[in-house]
Amino acid sequence: MTTSTLSPAPSGRGTLAASARGLTRVHGRGDAAVHALRGVDLDLPAGRFTAVMGPSGSGKSTLMHCLAGLDVPTSGTVEVAGRALEGMDDTELTLFRRDHVGFVFQAFNLLPMLTAGQNIALPLELAGRKVTGAARERHDLVVDVLGLRDRLGHRPAELSGGQQQRVAIARALVAEPAIVFADEPTGNLDSAASAEVLGFLRRSVRELGQTVVMVTHELDAAAYADDVVVIADGAIRAHLVEPSTDELVATLRGER
Numbered sequence: 001m002t003t004s005t006l007s008p009a010p011s012g013r014g015t016l017a018a019s020a021r022g023l024t025r026v027h028g029r030g031d032a033a034v035h036a037l038r039g040v041d042l043d044l045p046a047g048r049f050t051a052v053m054g055p056s057g058s059g060k061s062t063l064m065h066c067l068a069g070l071d072v073p074t075s076g077t078v079e080v081a082g083r084a085l086e087g088m089d090d091t092e093l094t095l096f097r098r099d100h101v102g103f104v105f106q107a108f109n110l111l112p113m114l115t116a117g118q119n120i121a122l123p124l125e126l127a128g129r130k131v132t133g134a135a136r137e138r139h140d141l142v143v144d145v146l147g148l149r150d151r152l153g154h155r156p157a158e159l160s161g162g163q164q165q166r167v168a169i170a171r172a173l174v175a176e177p178a179i180v181f182a183d184e185p186t187g188n189l190d191s192a193a194s195a196e197v198l199g200f201l202r203r204s205v206r207e208l209g210q211t212v213v214m215v216t217h218e219l220d221a222a223a224y225a226d227d228v229v230v231i232a233d234g235a236i237r238a239h240l241v242e243p244s245t246d247e248l249v250a251t252l253r254g255e256r
């Protein structure tokens, strides 16, 4: 059954990967002040694939950056993996992101001199973790789910755009983060590669139990997600649980 609610999402859906309360973010001051977020309350349940949609300038990136500990809200609170980000200094936030958050960007951001395998293992190395035991099992599972086994020795320049983005997703998943943020992950890909990458993101949720939050402009991309958060003018308009395309389109048009 499809339900539509204002945020936070319906309760009783298990643990939360992240949540925000009363989140505001003002860029600039005085006459130049831009209210990018105007009091956002949001619960992101663990083990779901959530898309964030809304017009250009509606606050999607600002919301994602505040949830990911890349930007500090003007007021309000954020919790990720049960930890409050409020009051953490830059070093604490960096370590927190390293241990609990994965990122996938539109520009794949792979290190060109490293092989795919070395790129994927990088987060474990940076955290001083050896790729042995449970970490090796996780690494191998991620590599297989993303279909990268026979590409591990290739450098990014020797891979297609879709393959490079799959490497970036594997890198985001390998350290088993509480939440993965994907910012327009298919923005640089053709439609076939986009479908493939979105399919792999969805598999990471279904088969690896990951939590993925993806900012996207594209209805086709949002269709791969379980839930859709619709944001307009810095506020959440709706948090749709498994919406139909019709329901999503009507909400985006402001008809519901």
Ligand SMILES: Nc1ncnc2c1ncn2[C@@H]1O[C@H](COP(=O)(O)OP(=O)(O)OP(=O)(O)O)[C@@H](O)[C@H]1O
Binding pocket: 027, 028, 034, 035, 036, 054, 055, 056, 057, 058, 059, 060, 061, 062, 063
């Ligand atoms: N560093 C900044 N300084 C001033 N204003 C900013 C800054 N970052 C974002 N903004 C403004 O805040 C508002 C929200 O921006 P944000 O990038 O979060 O929107 P968005 O929904 O991600 O947009 P898009 O889809 O175009 O990427 C916009 O009006 C934007 O111009």
